[in-house]
Amino acid sequence: MLVRKIEEGTVIDHIPDWKSEVVARVLRLDNLSRLEADASVAILQNVASKLLGRKDVIKIDRWHVDESEADILCLIFPTITINYINEWEVTKYAPQVPDTIEGRVRCPEVTCITNADREPVVSKFATLKRDRSLQCHYCDTVIEFEEVPELVKA
């Protein structure tokens, strides 16, 4: 299966097999055309991988994923690697689990102040790396890394 090389954009590699849809949801790729009308996306699923046996790959033409977004992906799938392409040149980026995540993840606790109507408050979580979980800065609710895809804000 061939997908042509891209001149500008991002390749998200080493996604566990059949998990590319989760990555697409976290990155809100369905909204990408609003940000870059000419961007296009190729999703490869269950391709052979030396490292993982089988993997998914996402190629995004003409769009660079923010490093902070890549870091959120790394919470969920630690094997993920990112390649940024600039004028055919490849730059590797190793995502890091961030110490805090602000504004991207919704707190599942309905009575958390971050879910209050019209309060100008931005959600904020500290990462508890050893426990593979996040803790809400405001209400202390703890969520597992695996729950993050369902809680990423649209």
Add this chain to the structure above:
Amino acid sequence: MAKPDLFERDVVSLRDFDRGVLELIFQKALALEKAPKSLDGALEGKLAVLLFFEPSARTYSSFQVAAETLGLRVSGFSNPKSSSVSKGETLYDTIRMFEGYGADCFVIRHGMMGAARFAAETTEVPVINAGDGRREHPTQAMIDLYTMWKAFGKLDGLKVGIMGDLRYSRTPSSLSYGLSNYRAELCFIAPDALQVRPEVESFLNRQGVTSSKEANLKSVAETLDVLYVTRIQKERIPDPTEYERVKKLYEVDLAVLKDMKPSLKVLHPLPRVGELATEVDSTVLAQYFAEAASGLPLRMALLNMILGGEE
């Protein structure tokens, strides 16, 4: 070592307070109990704003009397129905409004968890959390700890049973955080559905606190130094038959207490609704009215330290 300083400090969570600061507050409260008039008027001319987004009589009155005895002017509301909140005003806007009126400190009760943390980030003025949803009620826990500290002369080495609705009540979490500063052993006594929240348990584990969970009091009764009773709230157990069954397991009366240490102290943040029999009141075990009375000197000492009043 520098003395712990509370000047202009927020009181959002008891996790933010170490034993040095807590014991300084206890010492100041004790000094005030010995000389009750010593801080009268110490904060004259300053303004305390009490914003109670949930109706409250007892905590509101306690802060109001404490503030007024210190000479503070008091503004705000004890019931959101009597404020612009009933028209939909946000916490953020309410704080900014009263900040403009010259507030020197805020005391806030709110139904949403984390409201006090958000309030403290909204204003430079010190914020005291008087209860934020089911998350925390740090000044109540300071009063609970102060009551134990006075009764035993120490907090290290005590085995404290915290019983009742530990999942939806705010005082057990603050009390647990406070006790994590001491070599105390915690025992959470509750039905599974109302057991201590995971974030509290995980904090205690990280701090290396010895704790256990029990479904009934009987199994640990004779080992406890303190029994901290909270109410099982009816609305948390939808099945009325199940509620009646569970409620009975966590009721404390003289028959229950007869198997416990003679030196046991029984605490309750009050109000009580049947879970603690009035026949216990006249025994030496009962500490809850002394606990309630300690609220005034402790909150006065705290306000005075935060607002830098003369001593």
